Each structure stands twice: as structure tokens, then as C-alpha cells.
Amino acid sequence: xxxxxxxxxxxxxxxxxxxxxxxxxxxxxxxxxxxxxxxxxxxxxxxxxxxxxxxxxxxxxxxxxxxxxxxxxxxxxxxxxxxxxxxxxxxxxxxxxxxxxxxxxxxxxxxxxxxxxxxxxxxxxxxxxxxxxxxxxxxxxxxxxxxxxxxxxxxxxxxxxxxxxxxxxxxxxxxxxxxxxxxxxxxxxxxxxxxxxxxxxxxxxxxxxxxxxxxxxxxxxxxxxxxxxxxxxxxxxxxxxxxxxxxxxxxxxxxxxxxxxxxxxxxxxxxxxxxxxxxxxxxxxxxxxxxxxxxxxxxxx
Amino acid sequence: xxxxxxxxxxxxxxxxxxxxxxxxxxxxxxxxxxxxxxxxxxxxxxxxxxxxxxxxxxxxxxxxxxxxxxxxxxxxxxxxxxxxxxxxxxxxxxxxxxxxxxxxxxxxxxxxxxxxxxxxxxxxxxxxxxxxxxxxxxxxxxxxxxxxxxxxxxxxxxxxxxxxxxxxxxxxxxxxxxxxxxxxxxxxxxxxxxxxxxxxxxxxxxxxxxxxxxxxxxxxxxxxxxxxxxxxxxxxxxxxxxxxxxxxxxxxxxxxxxxxxxxxxxxxxxxxxxxxxxxxxxxxxxxxxxxxxxxxxxxxx
Numbered sequence: 001x002x003x004x005x006x007x008x009x010x011x012x013x014x015x016x017x018x019x020x021x022x023x024x025x026x027x028x029x030x031x032x033x034x035x036x037x038x039x040x041x042x043x044x045x046x047x048x049x050x051x052x053x054x055x056x057x058x059x060x061x062x063x064x065x066x067x068x069x070x071x072x073x074x075x076x077x078x079x080x081x082x083x084x085x086x087x088x089x090x091x092x093x094x095x096x097x098x099x100x101x102x103x104x105x106x107x108x109x110x111x112x113x114x115x116x117x118x119x120x121x122x123x124x125x126x127x128x129x130x131x132x133x134x135x136x137x138x139x140x141x142x143x144x145x146x147x148x149x150x151x152x153x154x155x156x157x158x159x160x161x162x163x164x165x166x167x168x169x170x171x172x173x174x175x176x177x178x179x180x181x182x183x184x185x186x187x188x189x190x191x192x193x194x195x196x197x198x199x200x201x202x203x204x205x206x207x208x209x210x211x212x213x214x215x216x217x218x219x220x221x222x223x224x225x226x227x228x229x230x231x232x233x234x235x236x237x238x239x240x241x242x243x244x245x246x247x248x249x250x251x252x253x254x255x256x257x258x259x260x261x262x263x264x265x266x267x268x269x270x271x272x273x274x275x276x277x278x279x280x281x282x283x284x285x286x287x288x289x290x291x292x293x294x295x296x297x298x299x300x301x
Numbered sequence: 302x303x304x305x306x307x308x309x310x311x312x313x314x315x316x317x318x319x320x321x322x323x324x325x326x327x328x329x330x331x332x333x334x335x336x337x338x339x340x341x342x343x344x345x346x347x348x349x350x351x352x353x354x355x356x357x358x359x360x361x362x363x364x365x366x367x368x369x370x371x372x373x374x375x376x377x378x379x380x381x382x383x384x385x386x387x388x389x390x391x392x393x394x395x396x397x398x399x400x401x402x403x404x405x406x407x408x409x410x411x412x413x414x415x416x417x418x419x420x421x422x423x424x425x426x427x428x429x430x431x432x433x434x435x436x437x438x439x440x441x442x443x444x445x446x447x448x449x450x451x452x453x454x455x456x457x458x459x460x461x462x463x464x465x466x467x468x469x470x471x472x473x474x475x476x477x478x479x480x481x482x483x484x485x486x487x488x489x490x491x492x493x494x495x496x497x498x499x500x501x502x503x504x505x506x507x508x509x510x511x512x513x514x515x516x517x518x519x520x521x522x523x524x525x526x527x528x529x530x531x532x533x534x535x536x537x538x539x540x541x542x543x544x545x546x547x548x549x550x551x552x553x554x555x556x557x558x559x560x561x562x563x564x565x566x567x568x569x570x571x572x573x574x575x576x577x578x579x580x581x582x583x584x585x586x587x588x589x590x591x592x593x594x595x596x597x598x599x600x601x602x
Contacts, residue, residue, distance in 0.1 A: 138531040158529055187529070193522075200517060201530040205537040208509050210592040211569040215562075216501060217595035221494075226599055228459055228488070229502040230439040235536040236506040241596040244589035248582050255577040261516075262574060266567075268512040273563060276556040281549050288545035291511040294518035295542040298527055 017042040017177055022074035024049040024093050025085030026059040029110045029137065031149025033082055034064045036182035039151045049074050049093075050085070059146040075100035080178060083109035087249045090117055094124040101125075107132040108175045112198065112246075113253040114162045114191035130166035133175040134191065135159060137184060138202065144243050155183035160198075162191040199257035204265065206239050206247055207258065213240040318343040318478055323375035323382040325350040325394050327360040330411045330438065331385030332450025335365045337483035340452040350375050350394075351386070360447040376401035381479065384410035388550045391418055395425040402426075408433040409476045413499065413547075414554040415463045415492035431467035434476040435492065436460060438485060439503065445544055456484035461499075463492040500558035505566065507540050507548055508559065514541040 021037065023030040026048045037043035048065030050056050056068045074081055075097035083090055090109060097107075107125075111117045114134050121132045139157040159179040163172045176186045189197075216225055251258060268287070275284040322338065324331040327349045338344035349366030351357050357369045375382055376398035384391055391410060398408075408426075412418045415435050422433045440458040460480040464473045477487045490498075517526055552559060569588070576585040 138529065158531065160529065193525075197522065197526050197529055200520065201526050201534050204513065205533055207570075207573060208513060209537055210589050211573055212505065212509060212566055213592035213596050214588050215566045215569045217591055219501065219565075221498065222595075224494075225498050225502050226595075228439065228461070228498055229599070230459065232506055232540045233502050235539045236510055237596050237599075238536045239533045240592045242593065244586050244593050247589050248586040251573070251577055251585060252580060252582055259574065259577065262570070264520075265513055265516045266570075268516045269508075269563070269567075272508060272512055272552070273560065276552055276560065279553060281553055284552060285545050285549040287515050288511050288548050290518055291514035291541045292543065292545050294523075294527075295514050295538050298530070298538075 016044050017174070017181060018080050019044040020047065020078045020080075021045070022047040022049055022069060022078035022081040023065065024071065024074065024081060024083050025089070026050055026056060026064055026146055026149075027084065028144050028146075028148040028153070029139075030082055030084030031059060031062070031064040031146045032139075032151065032153035033084070033110075033137075033178075033182055035149055035151040036154055037178070038063075040181045042178075042181040047074050047078060051089075055146060059149075062146055062149070064146055064149055071096035072100045075105065076102065078105060080106045080108065080174070082178075083107065083111070086246050087111045087113060087117060087253050091120040091124060094121060098124055098126075098128070101128060101131065103128075103131070105131060106171050106174060108135045108178070110135060110137050112136060112202070112250045114194045116253045118162070118164065118191050129164060130168065131171070132164070133167050133172055134162045134164070135175060135179070136162075136194065136198070137179065138198075139184075144246075152183070154179065157184050159184040159186045160194055161186060161188045162194050163188060195254050196257045196260075199254050200261050203250055203254055203258050204261045206242065207251065207262065208265070209237050209240040210247070213237050317345050318475070318482060319381050320345040321348065321379045321381075322346070323348040323350055323370060323379035324366065325372065325375065325382065325384050326386030326390070327351055327357060327365055327447055327450075328385065329445050329447075329449040329454070330440075331383055332360060332363075332365040332447045333440075333452065333454035334383055334385070334411075334479075334483055336450055336452040337455055338479070339364075341482045343479075343482040348375050348379060352390075356447060360450075363447055363450070365447055365450055372397035373401045376406065377403065379406060381407045381409065381475070383479075384408065384412070387547050388412045388414060388418060388554050392421040392425060395422060399425055399429070402429060402432065404429075404432070406432060407472050407475060409436045409479070411436060411438050413437060413503070413551045415495045417554040419463070419465065419492050430465060431469065432472070433465070434468050434473055435463045435465070436476060436480070437463075437495065437499070438480065439499075440485075445547075453484070455480065458485050460485040460487045461495055462487060462489045463495050464489060496555050497558045497561075500555050501562050504551055504555055504559050505562045507543065508552065508563065509566070510538050510541040511548070514538050 021043045023034055034046045046065045047069035048056050048059050049069050049071055059065050071093055118134055122129050137159045139153050179186050322344045324335055335347045347366045348370040349357050349360050350370050350372055360366050419435055423430050438460045440454050480487050
């Protein structure tokens with residue numbers, strides 16, 4: 001297991017860390033990077049790229065980006081291009097940029113799964129793959145769009161980079177510094193480990209919360225249930241409000257790892273149901289104790 | 302479906318609503334009632350009953366109770382006896398109190414399931430069952446014990462009463478006023494509907510969160526997973542830290558309703574897995590959209 005945490009933000013000797021940043025997909029994730037880098041004085045000009053013209057206009061009005069650009073312009077002008085759109089759109093964006101990419105331009109992304117994106121990037125970028133440093137900021141909210149962007153979104157949050165053998169150490173360091181300038185702590189690990197771990201601690205909670213929420217909403221007495229639901233329900237289901245389009249892409253992209261985890265969660269549910277049916281209070285309590293202790297000890301180390 | 306919400310706290314004409322309150326089990330739930338009624342000026346003397354002498358001493362030191370009493374004393378002296386211990390202990394407490402119970406004393410409880418408690422109360426109280434008004438405050442926290450008690454725990458929270466045919470309307474009104482004096486809104490419904498609905502919106506989230514948390518904690522790379530877990534994980538698993546003993550009792554007590562719900566949640570999980578396996582993005586998104594819309598609309602009416 002390769003897992004290293006780096007800390008300490010390098011300050012640009014003279015001028016910002018990133019003279020020209022291009023953000024492809026200026027919503028919560030990309031917009032927040034732009035705002036955070038601006039606040040830290042680590043970015044010069046910000047180009048905004050996207051398919052939704054309205055969204056780009058709003059992003060400009062909100063001060064997230066300085067100007068709207070095409071993928072081609074971004075590839076030719078930017079020092080760093082951040083791909084911050086749903087996983088499904090990355091291949092098309094890279095294909096448009098590839099012919100215009102300067103050799104010194106760095107590409108990075110914010111996708112929630114890494115194996116699929118790395119595969120797509122390899123196919124499109126070919127011998128330029130070394131310019132792509134895959135990344136994933138573990139931050140987000142139930143809100144989305146440029147209006148949701150915030151300079152503080154990544155403060156004290158975790159960002160995982162899954163560097164490729166072809167990356168230069170200078171390139172990886174620059175992307176690391178970008179995220180550190182946003183206030184994040186940066187870890188490095190392999191793409192496969194990333195997808196397994198995130199399948200467990202991010203995608204699986206969403207899968208369970210969404211399945212549960214859909215089940216409650218479909219009940220005959222859904223209105224009564226929702227009237228009486230309290231604070232436990234509130235916190236447990238919060239993530240189920242997230243973007244259906246984004247999570248559809250994540251689930252499809254990471255289906256292999258997710259199915260392994262789901263099988264394992266099902267086995268625990270089976271064990272709990274068996275204990276209930278048989279009135280086996282001891283087994284039930286032991287299982288609940290294991291869960292409670294793990295949760296109580298979390299973030300206490 | 303009988304569901305009525307009552308509002309408006311009746312103020313005692315002269316003197317508090319409850320001259321002598323006995324709280325059996327002075328932890329978070331019972332202690333918070335005592336504090337809230339005191340703050341509202343609606344209780345005279347508070348007797349504390351419990352098996353744990355240390356806990357009672359702490360409750361007295363914290364000002365939750367005025368004096369420690371036996372179940373027999375509580376039955377003979379109190380105007381209202383609140384049973385606020387785990388479901389499993391109610392039968393024994395009622396058995397001790399029954400011979401000493403004055404005819405005008407009201408009994409009520411705070412148990413998370415109602416059918417089992419009503420059955421136990423009927424068996425023990427016999428022709429005095431009309432004195433028992435079953436109740437359930439939907440409030441709680443991951444913390445427990447007298448130190449966790451707070452005068453504001455029930456403010457704007459929901460309390461469900463499941464009155465019995467044998468209850469007098471005056472008795473039900475008094476218990477309703479007790480909870481309203483604590484700041485809660487009070488609903489009335491049948492015990493069976495209560496257990497079905499709570500099985501869905503309270504017990505099922507706990508079952509899923511605990512099963513998931515136990516699964517993560519049991520993984521080979523649990524430490525890595527827990528290091529990288531973020532805010533979605535935090536909220537989704539919060540309830541899994543709850544008392545294993547209390548939740549064991551709830552799951553066993555409400556196993557019938559809970560198993561029906563679990564079967565229904567499993568069916569949605571099956572459908573999501575099928576969509577993932579078949580790459581059926583449309584079905585997956587439709588399901589996620591149903592969940593997201595229901596969650597976004599919750600508490601907006």
C-alpha cells in the first residue's frame with residue numbers, strides 16, 4: 001500500500017503558483033478551487049470551460065472565472081487544466097484538448113473514481129499521458145452549481161492523488177501544491193486502492209442512503225413517515241439529496257469495487273436479521289457494539 | 302389512520318402541572334424531562350428511581366432529581382411516573398410498583414416501541430391498565446447518562462402517544478401537557494402504526510448504519526478507510542455510535558415490523574445492483590432521482 005501524506009504549502013517565489021488556470025466544469029468543485037486559489041493569491045488568470053453557457057455566465061458574474069474559453073484555448077493557454085465535470089464527460093474534453101496541449105501544461109481532475117478516468121486519459125492522451133496527474137478532492141455538499149462554490153470548501157479536507165508512473169515528480173508536486181493552497185491535506189495512493197477505499201467510505205453510504213430514501217418515499221404511508229422522521233433520519237439521509245446524474249456515473253464507473261462492498265454489507269445485514277429472528281440478543285449486541293466502538297473511536301486517534 | 306396533533310401548553314391554574322414526578326431511569330431521556338419541567342415551573346418534587354446507585358447519585362448532584370426513591374415509594378407518592386429505561390426493564394419495574402399504585406397515579410413511558418410495552422403493561426397492571434398512557438419522545442442523541450440530560454432536548458421535537466381504549470381523556474391530556482411543557486409537539490396514533498412507522502424512519506436507519514459501520518470496521522484495511530472517510534461518512538454513520546444495549550432491545554422488540562422494512566430496502570438494493578451490472582444508467586438515475594427529490598422536499602412543506 002502506497003499512502004503518503006504531504007504537508008506544507010510551497011509559496012511562489014515571485015508571482016502566483018499558477019499563472020493561468022483553466023477550470024473545465026465551473027460548478028461547486030471547480031468553482032471552489034478557483035475561489036480558494038484566488039484568496040490565497042496563488043492564481044493569475046482563471047479560464048472557465050463548459051458546455052452550459054448560462055452556468056459559465058453566472059460563474060463569471062460571481063467572480064469564479066475571469067473569462068470563458070474553449071477547450072482548445074484552455075489547452076493552449078493554461079499552465080494547469082482542472083477537469084471538474086462528471087466522470088462521463090472527461091474523455092470528450094480530453095479529446096478536444098489533446099491537439100492543442102502545450103508540453104508543459106499539466107492536466108488534473110477531480111473525479112470520484114480513478115481507474116476509469118486513467119484508462120480514458122491513456123487512450124486519448126497517448127504519449128502525453130505523463131502530463132495528467134489524477135486527483136480526487138474528498139469534499140462536496142448536497143448543493144451544486146457555481147452558486148455553491150466557496151473559497152473554504154477544501155479547508156482541512158482530504159485530497160487524494162493517484163500519480164502515474166509517467167508523471168514527473170515536479171508535475172505531481174505542483175498539483176499537490178495547488179490543493180494545499182486550497183487548504184487541503186494531500187495523500188497519494190494507487191488508483192485501484194483509491195477506488196476500493198472510496199467505494200467503501202463514500203459510494204457505499206450513498207448507495208445505502210439512496211436505496212433507503214427511495215424505499216421510504218415509495219411507501220403507502222410515506223407522508224406520515226416523513227412527518228415523524230427526526231434527527232437520526234436527517235443525518236443518515238443527507239447525502240441522498242446529492243446529484244442523481246453524478247452518482248449514477250460514479251456507481252457505473254466503480255461498479256466492480258462497489259459490488260464487492262455491497263456483498264460484504266449484505267452479509268452483516270443477514271447476520272443481524274438472523275440474530276433478530278432467533279432472538280439472539282448476544283450476537284446482536286456484539287455486532288452493534290463493534291459498530292458503536294468503531295464510530296466512537298473514529299477521528300479520536 | 303388515527304393521527305392528531307395537539308398544541309398549546311395548558312398552564313397550571315395554581316401550582317405546577319405535576320406536583321410529584323417520579324422518573325424511573327434517570328439518564329438522557331428521563332433526566333431531560335425533569336430538567337425541562339423544572340425550567341417550565343411545571344413540576345414540584347422529582348423522585349429518581351433506578352438500579353444504578355451511582356447514576357442516581359450523579360443525577361441528584363446534577364439537580365435532575367430531588368431525592369432517590371424505590372419503585373414502591375414512587376408508585377405510592379407520585380402523581381405521574383415516567384418509565385424512561387430500556388424497553389427490557391419495564392415489566393420488572395411495573396411489577397414492583399403495581400401493589401402500591403394509587404388509583405389517581407398516571408404511568409407513562411418513553412419506550413421506542415409500543416406494542417411490546419403495551420402487552421407487558423396489560424399483563425402486569427390488569428384492571429389498572431387505564432392508568433398507563435404509552436408514549437414515545439422522538440429525541441435522543443448518541444450520548445447517554447444523566448450528564449447528557451438537557452432542558453432543551455425536547456424543544457420542537459415530536460412525541461407520539463398511543464393511548465389505550467382504557468385511558469381516560471383526562472389522563473391522556475395530562476401526559477400530553479407534560480410533553481408540551483417540555484417544548485415538544487405531540488401526536489397520537491395507534492401502537493401498531495407507531496411501530497411500523499418508527500421501524501421505518503428510526504430503527505431502519507440505525508440498522509443500516511450499524512451494519513455498514515461494522516462492515517467497514519471489519520475490513521483488512523479498516524484504518525486506511527477510516528483515515529480517508531469524510532463528511533458524508535460522518536453524518537451517515539453518526540447514529541451507529543448509539544447504545545448497543547438500547548438498540549438490541551429495540552430491534553428485538555420491533556423485529557416483525559423491522560423485517561418487513563428490511564425486505565423492502567433489500568428489494569431496492571437488488572434493483573440498484575441489477576442496474577449497475579447491466580449498465581442501465583437510466584434505471585439507476587431514476588431511482589437516485591426519486592431518492593434525491595424526496596430528501597430535498599423533506600421538511601419543506
